[in-house]
Every structure is written in structure tokens, then in C-alpha cells.
Amino acid sequence: MSMIDEAVQQADQTAAVLAQPGALSKLGDLFASCFPAASARLVADQRTWQVAGAAAQDSLTAAGVPQAEPFVLPGEPELYARYENVELVRQALAGGDAVAVAIGSGTLNDLVKRASDELGRRYAVVATAASMDGYTAFGASISRDGYKQTLDCPAPLLAVADYDIMAQAPSVMNASGYGDLLGKVVAGADWILADALGVEPIDATVWSLVQASLRSALSDPAGVKAGQAAAVAELSEGLVMSGLAMQAYHGSRPASGSEHLFAHLWEMEGLGVDLKPRRLSHGFKVGLGSIAMAALYELVLELDWSQIDPAAAARRWPSWSQRAALIETKFASSDLTVAALAQSQAKYVDAGAVEARLADLIAQWPALRQRLADQLLPAAELQTRLRTVGAPASPGDIGLTWAALRDTYSRAQLIRSRYTVLDLLAEAAELEPLADRLFEADGFWGRQRG
Ligand SMILES: [Zn+2]
Structure with missing residues (x-):
């Protein structure tokens, strides 16, 4: 068993982590086993969509996972983890019952993590850069009323870290x-x-x-x-x-x-x-x-x-x-x-x-x-x-x-x-x-x- 698999057994919010080169191709199968019968909605920004959007879609399709229309935020200006953006993501997700799959790093993951929890849903993340340790952590670092704070919310049920993609991050x-x-x-x-x-x-x-x-x-x-x-x-x-x-x-x-x-x-x-x-x-x-x-x-x-x-x-x-x-x-x-x-x-x-x-x-x-x-x-x-x-x-x-x-x-x-x-x-x-x-x-x- 890998070091990460052993750690997942100690953790109580995340059910599965796949971290290896090429991991994104397994997203669909993992999603289907973590969220049986659920549909997926990819949430990305224009940059992360370009990096991993199509491959994520293909993997979900191959595994027979129904998908709602992806929600793609602008790439410019750089997305900011402010509470208004949590509301934006939550409102988009509230239009259906799909499980969100965040494609991105710190900010995008935090926005989807918090927005999903506010809807009483779990979520999945596809990591696009080795930029912080929040992919598998609980809590979201969000600026609210001009004051950066950690808002409570559980870690993703599923995290996929494709080292091939992360090595190409800025x-x-x-x-x-x-x-x-x-x-x-x-x-x-x-x-x-x-x-x-x-x-x-x-x-x-x-x-x-x-x-x-x-x-x-x-x-x-x-x-x-x-x-x-x-x-x-x-x-x-x-x-x-x-x-x-x-x-x-x-x-x-x-x-x-x-x-x-x-x-x-x-x-x-x-x-x-x-x-x-x-x-x-x-x-x-x-x-x-x-x-x-x-x-x-x-x-x-x-x-x-x-x-x-x-x-x-x-x-x-x-x-x-x-x-x-x-x-x-x-x-x-x-x-x-x-x-x-x-x-x-x-x-x-x-x-x-x-x-x-x-x-x-x-x-x-x-x-x-x-x-x-x-x-x-x-x-x-x-x-x-x-x-x-x-x-x-x-x-x-x-x-x-x-x-x-x-x-x-x-x-x-x-x-x-x-x-x-x-x-x-x-x-x-x-x-x-x-x-x-x-x-x-x-x-x-x-x-x-x-
Ligand atoms: Zn830190």
C-alpha cells in the first residue's frame, strides 16, 4: 500500500486519493465509485480548463458518469477567494444536483469546497499545481467583509493529483x-x-x-x-x-x-x-x-x-x-x-x-x-x-x-x-x-x- 493510501485510512473525510502520473485518466472510475449514481459538474477557470478540462470530461464520459454543463470562470483577472465568489459558485451549482469536480488549485478548490458544503454536498478535486496543502485538508481560506478567514467545510471526498499536469504548472x-x-x-x-x-x-x-x-x-x-x-x-x-x-x-x-x-x-x-x-x-x-x-x-x-x-x-x-x-x-x-x-x-x-x-x-x-x-x-x-x-x-x-x-x-x-x-x-x-x-x-x- 502506498504512503498516501495508508494516510487516507487515517483520514475520515476523504475516501480516495489518486496521486500519480496520468491519474486524471482514472477520474471517471473513481468518481463513479465515490459518488454512485451521481452526475458530475466540472468547475474550472479558463486556465485550468485548458490544462485539464477535456481530459476530465473524457474520463467521466468513458466511465458512464452523466455530466452537467461545465462551469468555467474567467481566467483573467486572477480569481480571488472572496465570499462573493463562493456565492457565485453555489448559485451555479444550486441549479442542479450534480456533484462538483473542482479543476484547479488553492482558490478554486476553496471556493468549490465551501460552496458545495453550503449546499450539503461533498465534492471532488483535480489538482492542477503543487501550490499548497489544501487539496486534502478541511476548511476554506476565504476573504469575507475584507477579512481573510478560514471557513469551516469538509475536505473533498475524492482528490486526483496528476503529477504530469502538476509538473507543467507555472x-x-x-x-x-x-x-x-x-x-x-x-x-x-x-x-x-x-x-x-x-x-x-x-x-x-x-x-x-x-x-x-x-x-x-x-x-x-x-x-x-x-x-x-x-x-x-x-x-x-x-x-x-x-x-x-x-x-x-x-x-x-x-x-x-x-x-x-x-x-x-x-x-x-x-x-x-x-x-x-x-x-x-x-x-x-x-x-x-x-x-x-x-x-x-x-x-x-x-x-x-x-x-x-x-x-x-x-x-x-x-x-x-x-x-x-x-x-x-x-x-x-x-x-x-x-x-x-x-x-x-x-x-x-x-x-x-x-x-x-x-x-x-x-x-x-x-x-x-x-x-x-x-x-x-x-x-x-x-x-x-x-x-x-x-x-x-x-x-x-x-x-x-x-x-x-x-x-x-x-x-x-x-x-x-x-x-x-x-x-x-x-x-x-x-x-x-x-x-x-x-x-x-x-x-x-x-x-x-x-
Ligand atoms: Zn499552509
């Missing part, structure tokens, strides 16, 4: 997927930390779905950029595994840590949303967040934790009302402030718990430090790989000022209840000093700033 799209997958290096370190401190134990089965093949999936950024079949296949497989791991875990912890908090904050604030010809992708933000967090982790690993006094840190730890007052000053948007208050309160612990957690960390630091060091890669290495794959690798590349990047270190921790190294550092009163050091003349970012 290289910036596969570079985005590389950035998203690179984030799993940092996310793994954050989970190790949360596990060691008793915040969120590691589920060993789920952990291995993401981490066991991660190093090999990330091993050939030059091959991904060149569209080499083997490199894109490994990357695609890593992304599919990541989505299935989230399903198996019923949460995003296996695939998302502090690096995603950086990306989510930039996403929610609309960074790069107007870039032409392509919007700043999720994976590009995650990639830069991964460099940023790997650099911070290097300082964490160098820190002499035996010099940290848990009792003194506990005395400096703010009450919830002090913390809430600080959060009120951090975000321009009131929606974000409200969300950050709720998320931060969910993980707020009192001074006694902070003291105990730091004492626990110090007691197990040598062994924990080794686990973290084994998991992580140097920030400079991540930066080189992202440049090689053709992804942004410094703040200027994504239109972020040095000051805004520095500020993200202080704010990212506030927007989600997930416990990461950012929380540990905040509790130890080390977050601001260490983040400042990164921007000093000899710090990781300071050296690049010149």
Missing part, C-alpha cells in the same frame, strides 16, 4: 507549494515544544504522516523550479500527506506552527493582495515566515536557559487585563483586534502556570534542545532553498518593510490560540529582546539589511 505555483511545505520544518519544532511542555502531545501516527517524508519532499528545490517530474511528484506527495494529516488529527497543528502565524497575519491584513499579475500566494508568505522563525529558533537554541529565573518571569507576567490592553493597541482592524483578544484569551495562563512551565522547560532543556536542533534547518539554508525554487526570501520581496517584519514577531503570537515558541518566549520575557537581536547589525536580518 513554476511560481509549485514554488508556493514548496514554501508551504517548508513551513512544516518549523511547525514540527513548535509541536515538539508544545509536546514537551504538556500543552499538546504529539500524535506519533499523525506526526509521521507529515514528517517522515518531509526532508525528501523538500530535497530538490532546483528540480521543482525546472518542473522536473520526480521533484514535483515528491513535493506534491508531501503536500497531499500534510492535508491528510490535518484530517486525521482534526486540526491544523501537524502542518502549521508559528511560521503560519506570520503568514496568517499578513494574509488577514491583505499583504500583496493587489500584486499583478499574481497575488502574493499563501506559500510565499509561509516561506518567509519559516525563515523568520528558523532565525528566531537559532537564538532560542543558543540561549542559556539556566539563567532564566521562572519566579522573576512570573512576577513580570501581565494579568489578562494588562495583556488585553496591549492587544488593543496592536491591530489597525477592529475585526482583527476582536479575533486576537478571543484567541489570546483562550491560551492565557496565570503567573503560577508560567512559572511552572518555565521551570519544566529548564529541567528538560538539554534533551529538548537536541530534539529541536534535530528537527530544524538553519535559517540561511531555508533562505537559499527558497531562492533556488524561485520564491521570495526576504521581506522586500513581498513588499514588507524591515519595521513591519520586526513588528510581526511581536504580533503573530496574538492572533491564534496555538501554543508555539513565540508563547514560550513571551512568557520568559525573551520575545522582544531576541527579536531585536535579529535586526541588530550582526543579527540574521541585520546583516542583510546592510
